[in-house]
Amino acid sequence: MKITAKTCWLLAGVCAASLSVSPAKEKSAGFAADAPSPVILIRNATILTVSHGTIDKGDVLIRNGKIAAIGGNLKAPDDAQVIDGTGQFVSPGIIDCHSHIAIDGNVNEGSVSVSSMVNIADVIDSDDISIYRDLAGGVTTANILHGSANPIGGQTIVIKLRWGQPASRLPFEGALPGIKFALGENPKRSNFRVPGAQERYPATRMGVEETIRAAFTEARDYKKAWDEYNKRLAAGEKNLIPPRRDLKLDPLVEVLEGKRYVHAHCYREDEILMLLRVAKEFGFHVQTLQHVLEGYKVADEIAAAGTGASTFSDWWAYKVEAYDAIPYNAALMTQRGVIVSINSDDAAEATHLNQEAAKSMLYGRMSHDEALKMVTINPAIQLGIDKRVGSIDVGKDADLVIYNHDPLSAYAVVQKTLIDGRVYFDREKDIASRPALEKEKKELEEKLAKKPEPEKKAGEKKPEEKKTGEKKPEDKPKPPQAQLGQGGAQ
């Protein structure tokens, strides 16, 4: 086990940024969701509503993808699909406020200091097995972010993990798009150099601030030019020449107009305050601080700015700016009035965000309900989708997880995950489908083995063996330490 989850994920970023290696896709495990049943009744379960406490032995009625009723002894119409929830726990779907799944490794456009012209929405890959695996971990919604290679990174998008649906069906309808900012070691390329390449500006935290200020100064002038033009156009002036369209500045204007959220990767207390100052200067709002591992040091200031904080449970020491990271961060920021979420930044980490949230019950003695909020309603608030998801309330999307145990436990296993009232993950069916999938794979492999090959490989015994010897780009290459950190996802 040379590569830990942490490094694996870092390496994934490296590949993505500089190489654009696409893994050869195979049809993967899992199955398309059942056709939606217009009415579903989950019966006799412990309902963790998040918004209004826990209902023991409660029912949830789902109609046309929305939560229609919550309570005890609800009557199911004849055509309803009934899910027996006896002994089970129902929670709102997990919302991951920092994810890089479903983009085929296209995390970073790292060549320039401001890459606001690129959009993560353009590279959504609905075939990524991580969608299914995260779904199996109870995740229903994810904020898909650009990497952290630049002070101002690419545009971002919120998706629902509707596995089996085409890419066009993944975006969370009506969710405001975002843009990734990044401060500190990653944008100043502290831990990463392309051999022979010239150093890119900025190389200091001072330069990071100036890069952002310069971009917004430009954006402000650009906006002014367009406002002026539109005003004159509206006044009926003829023969006007519009300002030249700038695809880099358009998203920044949307930020200034409050039409696009800023999700800012940051670590150290000084850079957090820096960004809040710059935002104030230019009159935009920082919607979330991402990672924000030293957020606990300036929690009052973050709270005063009305900015959300999305952090890790217990990651630390992988770089200098993470050396003062503490697992009490979430609890301390919450105590000071910040809306806090726990995110994954990693496909595998996302499969157990419920457990990661639970750690705040130990580190900082957060209450059970407060901890659960950090992966449900709080990230929903941070992404501006809390009217639709994040709690079990009548009228909200039926994005629900059914666990066999209280989700704030390492022993909780997801049994079913629903999105829009449709079962997209069913553990029982997953297990039942495995023999058939294995058989199919074996048959395909045999077919492949029968094909005459140009060069016969000595020592080859089984086709399966060959497969395990091959490397996926996620695992390879292993560049030396100096090259790590480029992934910048974290």
Add this chain to the structure above:
Amino acid sequence: MIRLRRVLGRLLFVAILGSTTALNAQTAAEYAITHAKIFTLAGPPIEDGTVLIHDGKVAAVGSGIAIPAGAQVIDAKGLQVYPGLFDAVTQMGLSEVGAVRATVDTTETGAFNPDVVAATAILPSSAHIPVTRAAGITEVIAAPASGGFDSGGVTNLVGGQASAIYLAGWTIDDMVMKKHAALVVDWPEVETRSFDFNTFSVKEKPFPEGKKEYDKQVNQLADYMEQARHYAQAMQNPGSVNFQRDVKLEAMVPVVRGEVPLLVFADTARQIRDSVEFCDKQKLKMILAGGAEAWKVKDLLRSKSVPVILGPTLAAPPDEDDAYDRLMTQPEELRAAGVKIAFASFDNSFARRLGQQAANAVAHGLPYDEGLKAVTLYPAQMFGLDAQLGTVETGKIANLIVTNGDPLEVSTEVRYLFIKGKLTSTDNKQKELYEKYRNRPKASR
């Protein structure tokens, strides 16, 4: 000698008074943990039990034990006692800040480094040690070339010697439990893709070419073992004119004699199969580390009695086609097949997730007791330390934790922690920062 005489004296005393009274007032103890539910892992849990700790060891464990005068009593009513957790692969003390090369001493250059020893470079004052301890981990294996952030691109075949250490001590001498616990071997892989730093791009290689290089490395390893075997023979005749000392080969001697196990890092079925067959042929003692695809070769592992230290269960399954819960169901699949398993973090800053990794395997079928033993007794057995560690039994080293619940559960708190019979603080850098900033006066607007 003095200690031996004291022990002998006590044995005599016990013999005279009989075993029941020996457990009474006559047993000296520095600590008495009372009214605890004790999970000894050597029998059923003891309700309302007492553990006496004396001279670094468990002096008595059971119910109805009288408290010796002078013992510091820890009333553990409502609390539970377990053996301290054992993380079987870490870079503890060898790496401080992963991205900063200057703070990382995990991996040497060159293919053969059997003479480098982890204990040499372990920093006793590393901030990771108290942080890890707070999670109930009392001892670890610190292994060179075992992953972590600086592992990339290094082609160690023989990475160095792993050391077993206690997670407390002023100096490394206080901490070392077994300096030469195992020799790390990074089993080669068939590389069909490699990273070229000149062009900064991935280079594809046809399979036969990768396989050729793989075979070459395996042969190098075999040759090295052969050399070491000859060297071991020659060493028996050091006066011979032909004998020339070689520190690297000398470090291999206990390995080829089967006294020190090989800790073989391998994940794919091919790597595991080949390494197991290699060690079997060479008559080397092997512990498999990683084993992401160990389930594919479980029968071989069982038949050759190769124990497996499993990598994190919460990681992504190695293959896209693997079941989503593959790494969580594997532990029980291996156990049921008769393979001995342990869990390890394979990390430094994530070492504290050890219990969580085991709990997730329990949630996917592994019996709870087996999950507990896989982070206590079984790793101790694998490294030949089970006579001293791994259970709460009289005479064993008192590495114990007192918790408010299941030590595998993420929200459980370690209230007291003993290492070598000393009540050891669970305070750390992170708790200090927490206290400091919790008390920050409200910022003025």
